[in-house]
Amino acid sequence: MNDNSGYKILAVDDSPINLGIINSVLSKEDYIVFTAENGPKAREIAEKEIPDLILLDIMMPDEDGFEVITQLKTNPKTSGIAVIFLTGVSEIDSKVKGFSLGAVDYILKPFHPKEVLARVQIHLKLSAATNSLVKAQAEKLKQVKKAQKQLLILPESLPEANFGVSFNALDEAGGDFYDVLPVSQNIFGYCVADFSGHDISTSYLTASMKALLKQNCTHLYQPQESLKMINEVLVEILPDGKYLTCVYARLNRRSRQLTIISAAHPPALFMPKNGEPKFIKLDGDILGMFKDAVFGTKTIQVNSKDRIFLYSDGLIEKSNSVWTNGLDELLKFSRQAQDYPISEAPEVIKNLMFKNLKGPEDDVVIVGIEV
Amino acid sequence: MTLKDYAENLGLDEEEFKELTQLFIDTTKKDLEKLKKALKNQDFKSAKEASHSIKGASGNLGFMEIFELASKCEKASEENNFELISNDISKIETLTIKLNELL
Numbered sequence: 001m002n003d004n005s006g007y008k009i010l011a012v013d014d015s016p017i018n019l020g021i022i023n024s025v026l027s028k029e030d031y032i033v034f035t036a037e038n039g040p041k042a043r044e045i046a047e048k049e050i051p052d053l054i055l056l057d058i059m060m061p062d063e064d065g066f067e068v069i070t071q072l073k074t075n076p077k078t079s080g081i082a083v084i085f086l087t088g089v090s091e092i093d094s095k096v097k098g099f100s101l102g103a104v105d106y107i108l109k110p111f112h113p114k115e116v117l118a119r120v121q122i123h124l125k126l127s128a129a130t131n132s133l134v135k136a137q138a139e140k141l142k143q144v145k146k147a148q149k150q151l152l153i154l155p156e157s158l159p160e161a162n163f164g165v166s167f168n169a170l171d172e173a174g175g176d177f178y179d180v181l182p183v184s185q186n187i188f189g190y191c192v193a194d195f196s197g198h199d200i201s202t203s204y205l206t207a208s209m210k211a212l213l214k215q216n217c218t219h220l221y222q223p224q225e226s227l228k229m230i231n232e233v234l235v236e237i238l239p240d241g242k243y244l245t246c247v248y249a250r251l252n253r254r255s256r257q258l259t260i261i262s263a264a265h266p267p268a269l270f271m272p273k274n275g276e277p278k279f280i281k282l283d284g285d286i287l288g289m290f291k292d293a294v295f296g297t298k299t300i301q302v303n304s305k306d307r308i309f310l311y312s313d314g315l316i317e318k319s320n321s322v323w324t325n326g327l328d329e330l331l332k333f334s335r336q337a338q339d340y341p342i343s344e345a346p347e348v349i350k351n352l353m354f355k356n357l358k359g360p361e362d363d364v365v366i367v368g369i370e371v
Numbered sequence: 372m373t374l375k376d377y378a379e380n381l382g383l384d385e386e387e388f389k390e391l392t393q394l395f396i397d398t399t400k401k402d403l404e405k406l407k408k409a410l411k412n413q414d415f416k417s418a419k420e421a422s423h424s425i426k427g428a429s430g431n432l433g434f435m436e437i438f439e440l441a442s443k444c445e446k447a448s449e450e451n452n453f454e455l456i457s458n459d460i461s462k463i464e465t466l467t468i469k470l471n472e473l474l
Contacts, residue, residue: 017398017428020391024383059423088427110430110438113381 007124008049010034012042012068013057013086018109022055025113026120039063043071046078053123055107055116057086058094066094066101073102082123086111151210153180155343161188164368166346168314176312176363177206179213186254189217192265192310192367193246193287208237209244223250223261227287227295231263234288243289247310251302251369258308258371261297263287266313267327269334273305277331307342308369309334314362315353329353342370374473377433388432389474395428396474399437399467406444406460410453418448418456425463437466 009031011022019035026033034049036042038060046054054072058065065085072078085098085106095106104126107119155163161180169176175195183189191213195205212233216226227248234244247265251258260268264286267279282296302308309330316326333352337345346366378388402421409418422444429437440459447456 013427015398015424015427015431017391017395018431020394021381021383021431024387024391025381061420109427110433113383 006032007053008032008034008051009053009055009120010036010042010045010049010051011055012036012039012060012065013055014038014060015057018057018086021113022116025117029117031120039065039068039071042068043075043078046072046081047075050077051081052127053120054081054083055086055120056083056103058098059088066097069098069101069103082127084119084123151207152178158182158188161190162342162370163190164341164343164346166350166364166366168350168364176314176365177209178310178365178367179210180367181213181217183217183250184219187219187250187252189213189223190249190251190308190310190367190369191217191246192312192365193244194265194312194314194363195244196242205238205242205244209234217248217250223248223259224295224297227261227263228293231287231293231295232291235291238288243286245313246287249308249310249369251308251371253371256302256304256371257299258302259297259299260308261295263293263295266311266316269309269311269330270300270302271307271309271334271338273303273307277334279327279331302371304371306371307334307345308371309346309349309366310369311366312362312364314364315350315366317362326353342368380433391432392470392474395432395434396467396471398428399425399463403460403464403467406456409448410456410460413453415448415451415453418453419445422448434466434470437463440466 009026011019011033013019013022014037016037019037023033023035034045034051036045040063042054042056056065056068069083072081072083082104083102085095085103086109087094087098087106088109098106104123105119107116152167155165158180161182163180165178167176167178177193177195179191181189193209212230216229217223221229227246244263245265246263247268248261249258249268260280260282262268262282262284264284267281269277270280271277280298282298284295285293287293316330330349330353333349336352337348340348346368350364350366374388374392375385378385381388402425405421406418409415409421422441426438426441426445429441440463444456444459447453
């Protein structure tokens with residue numbers, strides 16, 4: 001059995017004899033061979049068959065090999081196909097030009113059929129290795145997404161915190177983050193943060209953020225102090241240009257005191273059970289950029305069944321609306337979601353916010369808290 | 372050398388090689404006609420194309436004598452020098468006829 005079956009090779013040469021030689025040596029090894037005697041035909045076959053490799057003669061009348069490869073490389077369908085040039089010994093300059101246009105190798109003419117076979121095999125192996133590298137990296141990214149999800153606490157694993165969440169990561173390594181942590185028996189911390197950028201380092205940083213919250217949001221510290229310490233560490237560890245916005249709510253369920261602190265994050269929404277909902281607008285610097293950052297904070301008295309919603313800007317920033325429209329919509333839809341239990345309310349709000357769109361265009365997280 | 376020897380050198384079957392040789396003879400006849408006409412008209416571009424075509428095919432099939440002669444013709448066309456070409460053309464013709472006899 002031969003494992004070459006399935007690989008497609010396109011040979012392009014104006015000489016039918018050369019095509020015949022290439023065809024016969026490659027067919028014998030079970031490659032699927034296509035031949036073209038000129039550039040336009042070659043491009044037509046390349047687009048239709050997407051061969052694994054193209055053997056391309058340079059010297060052809062009308063459309064020469066350079067023109068053919070240039071067109072192949074500018075067509076998204078064919079730009080990824082490896083091209084090996086067939087070139088005469090006297091055409092030294094053309095080898096250099098061939099490489100600069102994206103060829104992976106050249107074969108000197110007159111060629112020996114066995115050399116053609118050997119080069120074809122080497123380059124197929126190389127592209128197979130590259131493809132598997134790409135697949136392996138994609139696989140790793142999927143693992144990152146999984147790990148990132150595992151970092152996120154679910155309402156059922158901390159029922160005492162009485163919260164609900166809607167979390168949508170747009171790509172493999174999203175920039176949104178939330179966490180809920182027990183500070184003491186009756187005090188809970190709720191955090192929503194949004195890192196600039198969506199890449200692997202962002203994902204690594206969400207893990208760091210979780211650890212920092214755990215270390216710093218303890219019974220001993222007030223939210224101001226916690227965030228200040230977290231900021232100082234982040235200034236040290238964040239790469240240049242990387243920062244985050246963050247809102248942290250600390251709820252004492254016994255004294256019914258709620259403290260909100262914001263680092264340039266969209267305003268938290270406070271929905272008293274009896275009364276008009278309102279946004280808690282706070283000024284504050286971003287997190288992780290300046291050592292002496294200042295964060296806006298506010299403490300309010302809350303009552304049983306009051307609700308607080310923390311969310312990321314993806315919820316209110318939609319391409320077809322402005323920020324303030326997003327806030328108005330959020331106010332409206334959170335009222336509509338009032339009769340749903342807190343475990344479902346965030347998802348209901350998200351669906352209402354995006355009902356006329358295909359879905360969120362950015363990462364979106366909503367954390368709903370009920371006193 | 373027999374056609375079988377040529378075929379073995381290239382790692383091809385004899386039958387396949389015979390087919391390619393027949394194709395070579397047919398195309399070379401056309402190229403030689405083109406070359407003669409180009410010589411008559413002092414058309415260096417056509418002469419270069421025709422000799423390049425013979426050169427490429429003969430080289431890859433291992434017909435090295437023809438390859439050398441066609442290379443000379445191609446070079447001479449590039450240099451716009453037709454003096455020696457007609458002699459080479461008839462040599463190529465003779466060799467092609469000999470090839471035909473081997474089939």
